[in-house]
Amino acid sequence: MQTATCGPYFRRLNGLLNFSRYLHTQKHAVHVAECPRNAAQPLRLLLIGSPGSGKGTQSERIQKNFSAAHISSGDSLRKNIAEKSEVGLAAALAMNNGKLVSDDLMTIVIKNELDQLNSENWLLDGFPRTIDQARILDQMLNKSFQPLNLVINLSVPEEVILGRIMDRWVHIPSGRVYNLSYNPPKVTGRDDVTGEPLSKRADDNPDTFKVRLENHRSMTKPLLEHYKDILVTLHGNTSDEIYPQIERELVNRFGMLPRRLERNSSGINPIARRFRKSRAAPQVPEEPHFMTAGANV
Ligand code: AMP
Numbered sequence: 001m002q003t004a005t006c007g008p009y010f011r012r013l014n015g016l017l018n019f020s021r022y023l024h025t026q027k028h029a030v031h032v033a034e035c036p037r038n039a040a041q042p043l044r045l046l047l048i049g050s051p052g053s054g055k056g057t058q059s060e061r062i063q064k065n066f067s068a069a070h071i072s073s074g075d076s077l078r079k080n081i082a083e084k085s086e087v088g089l090a091a092a093l094a095m096n097n098g099k100l101v102s103d104d105l106m107t108i109v110i111k112n113e114l115d116q117l118n119s120e121n122w123l124l125d126g127f128p129r130t131i132d133q134a135r136i137l138d139q140m141l142n143k144s145f146q147p148l149n150l151v152i153n154l155s156v157p158e159e160v161i162l163g164r165i166m167d168r169w170v171h172i173p174s175g176r177v178y179n180l181s182y183n184p185p186k187v188t189g190r191d192d193v194t195g196e197p198l199s200k201r202a203d204d205n206p207d208t209f210k211v212r213l214e215n216h217r218s219m220t221k222p223l224l225e226h227y228k229d230i231l232v233t234l235h236g237n238t239s240d241e242i243y244p245q246i247e248r249e250l251v252n253r254f255g256m257l258p259r260r261l262e263r264n265s266s267g268i269n270p271i272a273r274r275f276r277k278s279r280a281a282p283q284v285p286e287e288p289h290f291m292t293a294g295a296n297v
Helices: 009-024 055-066 073-082 086-096 103-115 131-143 158-166 206-226 239-254 270-278
Strands: 044-049 069-072 122-125 150-155 168-171 176-179 231-235
Touching: 044 055, 044 206, 055 069, 055 122, 055 239, 069 073, 069 103, 073 086, 073 103, 086 103, 103 131, 131 206, 150 206, 150 239, 158 168, 158 206, 231 239
Parallel strands: 044 122, 044 150, 069 122, 150 231
Antiparallel strands: 168 176
């Protein structure tokens, strides 16, 4: 992780203040070594994870809790296709054949998204997918002096992902997705809204999925190597297990504070307010435990 030397002083100070507020909400002792390492930089995060690793869920949580913009290459392509843009029409040809969209097209799509960003913090998912794309992205970001400063690799055991896929059922006409383990339909095998039968997606079978996982592994390996200096691999079986680890990284490295702990308009953070009201020890729901920080690649 690079140390920023030229960021505005006030932002560094703000990062440290945020961090210190966060520490006050922690139930466990924190070591000095866990001081924020990079409080002066806004977040420029790349999220990497195999299909079924919960990348979408984590992106949504980061976006919501840290006011970060989320750029998903798949979503951007689908938006272009829906708008029938020139890029979208060309990309649709590749996507409909299950192929990757060319680097030239991807560069146009992602550059366009980055140019439109109006959020200081952002996260990318789905791009770059290849080492060539990583180099293109590096060049693009270096030109605007905003290189990626964190890559999070979500590591979920293959058997857990396969189990999840086997439990997944879809109502094809509406696209509603159910999972027998954590989001079952009210009536077994039937859509909650229409009562129509649920189906398996053609590619939700273990053999097809194993191939997708293997493809992802071989494509991702060079990316992980390319970004090894800013890479953190987080392990867990569920998104709920991994998300607190992500928060810990963002707080530790960037001095960012999850929204629920930010000061409200009265200048008091809600945890502190509750503490003052009840005069009891603050209870911090779903709070990440502080452990020794550092990349665990
Ligand atoms: P996703 O929603 O990320 O699964 O992406 C859907 C499809 O969009 C992929 O199967 C590819 O055809 C295309 N796509 C998304 N991101 C990229 C990328 N970085 N490079 C090439 N093609 C991509």
